[in-house]
Amino acid sequence: MAINLLPVDLTPQTSVTRLVFYTKKITTIAFGLFVVSLLASLGYLFVLSSQIQSATAEKESLKASLASLEQTEQSMVLLRDRLTKINSVLSVSDSFDGVSNFGEVQNQATALGITVRDVEMAPGRTEFTILLTDSSLLVNLVASLAQNENYKRIELSSFNFNPTSGYFVTFVLFE
């Protein structure tokens, strides 16, 4: 049987010895985990960088093939640019709608035997003067104007009579 000749003060306590034993165990396990995790991380990094390399290579090859389609891309850019700007021009209201709407009114007036003398058009507003020899025709024209859905408001702006020419009637139509 071995005899411990060391003074009691120089040997660690039993509880401390036990703690040291478990600490060493924990350190060993942690080191193992550290090494395994490090290797796994390095492997994952390697996989990621090889995936990046293959994606970059694919990207470069696509870029090279797109260079041959540059003319088409230019056309596409020009097409989109023109379409955007044309739409912004077309969105501004003008008198073209007024012309086509007034075409109907003019046809109705002609069918009734009424002469359109003057027309003035601005965006959203049409002013026209008619010449009538028979005032009863005015009723028919007003009836057809009232049925026209292109105009939100119709104003009778002036009504003049000249014995030599007839009736001069001015309407203002609002779209």
Add this chain to the structure above:
Amino acid sequence: MRPPEEKKKNDLSKADLKALGKALLPLFILVLLGIFVFRNVFTRVSAQKQSLATAKRDVRVLTEKQELLAEISNEAAELVYPLTFALPHENASLMMLSQLKTLSAQSGLFLANMKSGPLIPDAKTGLSRHEIQFDADGDMVGILSFLENLPNAAPISRLETVSVSSAGAASRGEIKLSVFTAPLPKTLPAITEPVRELTDAELETLNQLATLFLPPLLEVEAQGASPRANPFE
């Protein structure tokens, strides 16, 4: 005062501290090393994952772009052609004056006092506007039909004001309209910028613009060199 036995039990001796230090130091170093290494590894993995996501997105965008461009490569130039007349980058007023003459002849009108105003740029839209004023002599029906046909002619125009007055069968229209120019785009977007397919509304506008009546163009072909005659023979 604590009794001497209790002190012996609870207090750590030098030997205890030495033993504990020897055991805890490697664990402490390992923890520090772990923090340092895994922080770096985590940063690198995050950066690599981001690079991979960007590269994959670029590949997807480029593939879609290549497919779309290859699909329309034959018809792209044809689609653009009427648009360059509908909204030219220069000379819109000249084109429109030519169109006005053609359309007025079709409606039996005589145009007079044609004036083209200065270029009015609009920084907000990038468009420049020319104002054109002219008088049209003919009959009321002819003037209205001429005005109805104007939206079918390239370049696109906006009718500002119309004033038609008649004296007997003859009518005179004082017409003011605007035509527009816009500079051509100077740069292409980045190659990895996605190309969007045309929407239904854009296709509809495109179909409308494709039916525009284009101004007549005369293409002068280059002539080859001809031998000069000898003036002394």
